[in-house]
Amino acid sequence: QKEVEQDPGPLSVPEGAIVSLNCTYSNSAFQYFMWYRQYSRKGPELLMYTYSSGNKEDGRFTAQVDKSSKYISLFIRDSQPSDSATYLCATAGGSNYKLTFGKGTLLTVNP
């Protein structure tokens, strides 16, 4: 079983929709959970970061971690065409400088 599983999509939604992106992970030692956003022909950039379980909100974005079910979610409210990108979940554990990435989900928000 791969350490981090992420549905690659693609996912296409109309502007204004609520988007839900999800990952599951297998290693209970993971404590740090990240979402990176990658625009076409660019490197990934950190969007949200959560330590352990719980929710974190930043504007239209909410990250959720449920360690009991090893489930990571990213919600985007009022999605915009500028949100069109690949979203990568990532985790880190004891050796916290090494990240384990999901394969990424390609999201397209249509005007």
Next chain:
Amino acid sequence: DVKVTQSSRYLVKRTGEKVFLECVQDMDHENMFWYRQDPGLGLRLIYFSYDVKMKEKGDIPEGYSVSREKKERFSLILESASTNQTSMYLCASSLLGGRATYNEQFFGPGTRLTVL
């Protein structure tokens, strides 16, 4: 702003050539990383370095080597390029951090390498 730069955006090489990919960061980060990104496979760690002249293998080191002679520069070397090394190569850097903290990895724009 942290800046991670990579020497080329696009590179075309022939099978058997020796290829150097260069990465430079300007934020005095201890950690530097090389990944490759392929459709359907995601980001995979090739090598990382936590200090000058120090390196550790990642998940897919075969066919690659690295060099870190200065703190700000991390090079990826393909000793004899093969067609299966055609990919997007991404460099990243981060602070060393401690076990109680996570330090964000900052990525460069990537180098798309094609081996013919």
